[in-house]
Amino acid sequence: MAIGGEAEANGGGGGGGKGARRSVLVTGGAGFIGTHTVLRLLEQGYGVTAVDNFHNSVPEALDRVRRIAGPALSARLDFILGDLRSVDDLEKVFAAKRYDAVIHFAGLKAVGESVAQPDMYYENNLVGTINLYSAMKKHGCKRMVFSSSATVYGWPEEIPCVEDSKLQAANPYGRTKLILEDLARDYHLADPDWSIVLLRYFNPIGAHSSGEIGEDPKGIPNNLLPYIQQVAVGRLPELNVYGHDYPTRDGTAIRDYIHVVDLADGHIAALNKLFDTPDIGCVAYNLGTGRGTSVLEMVAAFEKASGKKIPTKLCPRRPGDATEVYASTEKAERELGWRAQYGIEEMCRDQWNWAKKNPYGYCGMADNK
Numbered sequence: 001m002a003i004g005g006e007a008e009a010n011g012g013g014g015g016g017g018k019g020a021r022r023s024v025l026v027t028g029g030a031g032f033i034g035t036h037t038v039l040r041l042l043e044q045g046y047g048v049t050a051v052d053n054f055h056n057s058v059p060e061a062l063d064r065v066r067r068i069a070g071p072a073l074s075a076r077l078d079f080i081l082g083d084l085r086s087v088d089d090l091e092k093v094f095a096a097k098r099y100d101a102v103i104h105f106a107g108l109k110a111v112g113e114s115v116a117q118p119d120m121y122y123e124n125n126l127v128g129t130i131n132l133y134s135a136m137k138k139h140g141c142k143r144m145v146f147s148s149s150a151t152v153y154g155w156p157e158e159i160p161c162v163e164d165s166k167l168q169a170a171n172p173y174g175r176t177k178l179i180l181e182d183l184a185r186d187y188h189l190a191d192p193d194w195s196i197v198l199l200r201y202f203n204p205i206g207a208h209s210s211g212e213i214g215e216d217p218k219g220i221p222n223n224l225l226p227y228i229q230q231v232a233v234g235r236l237p238e239l240n241v242y243g244h245d246y247p248t249r250d251g252t253a254i255r256d257y258i259h260v261v262d263l264a265d266g267h268i269a270a271l272n273k274l275f276d277t278p279d280i281g282c283v284a285y286n287l288g289t290g291r292g293t294s295v296l297e298m299v300a301a302f303e304k305a306s307g308k309k310i311p312t313k314l315c316p317r318r319p320g321d322a323t324e325v326y327a328s329t330e331k332a333e334r335e336l337g338w339r340a341q342y343g344i345e346e347m348c349r350d351q352w353n354w355a356k357k358n359p360y361g362y363c364g365m366a367d368n369k
Contacts, residue, residue, distance in 0.1 A: 019046030028105030084128030202288035207354035214354030216361035288327030
């Protein structure tokens with residue numbers, strides 16, 4: 001079952017849950033997944049320190065987290081401006097207080113950009129994470145939930161993807177995640193005191209039900225739903241559908257989409273596992289729904305949720321795009337007690353609610369984006 005639910009999330013509360021009196025550092029806490037997870041941590045009773053350099057995020061996102069959470073819960077949220085590539089910044093973060101665990105989101109994540117600028121991805125994702133491990137070790141914090149990705153499966157030879165499937169990255173972004181998974185395993189092998197959960201996300205979409213926080217990509221979106229959303233609000237003229245001759249039910253590629261709130265709850269479940277199982281070691285879990293949705297099915301679902309027609313342009317396949325990718329979620333259900341609660345309809349409903357309230361994202365102005 002999910003950790004918490006929408007009723008609990010909307011109900012507030014004084015923070016007497018499993019997280020009471022525990023302190024968690026969230027790197028990249030102002031980002032899309034980071035903000036939703038910070039909010040759920042507060043609702044579950046955790047004290048949270050978010051660190052971000054605002055490379056792909058804005059301060060307004062955390063301001064809205066505080067607004068949703070309310071004064072009582074927000075009193076347990078601190079923010080530190082910092083960059084993981086800076087040892088001095090990390091020293092300031094860890095000098096501020098003692099942390100019981102770290103949730104590590106911070107990193108660059110655009111596949112196309114990683115192909116064009118691999119040096120930037122290796123420096124940011126690898127150097128930043130190595131620095132983080134060093135600071136954690138120095139200050140005696142050896143529990144981490146790491147933001148990995150389904151890209152570590154590359155072009156899967158079998159579906160659904162299971163955690164012991166062959167790992168193979170197809171681009172520099174995916175390779176940074178694969179290297180960092182290997183790094184986590186090596187750290188634990190060298191020092192069994194490390195407890196690390198690797199969460200392999202599939203395709204996070206949706207937004208908080210309030211419409212106050214959601215995904216706000218800078219520039220042209222790299223992912224399907226933000227692109228559809230920008231067509232719906234008139235920021236882009238049409239959706240390019242890459243590949244319409246795949247051997248699938250409608251000819252378009254199939255992916256596993258997961259609601260960002262379900263994903264945030266997956267982090268709560270992983271964190272609870274770290275605290276409840278001191279000898280967990282280094283272990284990976286898929287976070288997805290276990291179901292695939294095609295590009296055209298997603299377009300139809302968003303049209304239904306928004307009442308907007310999404311013009312589409314059928315284009316040739318892109319090199320390297322897999323036909324069908326979706327997760328096996330049995331391990332997460334069995335060992336974390338977690339499974340996704342929301343379907344495509346709810347994902348599109350909440351994505352549209354965010355979009356119509358914030359057509360130009362957090363900045364709110366066309367000339368700011």
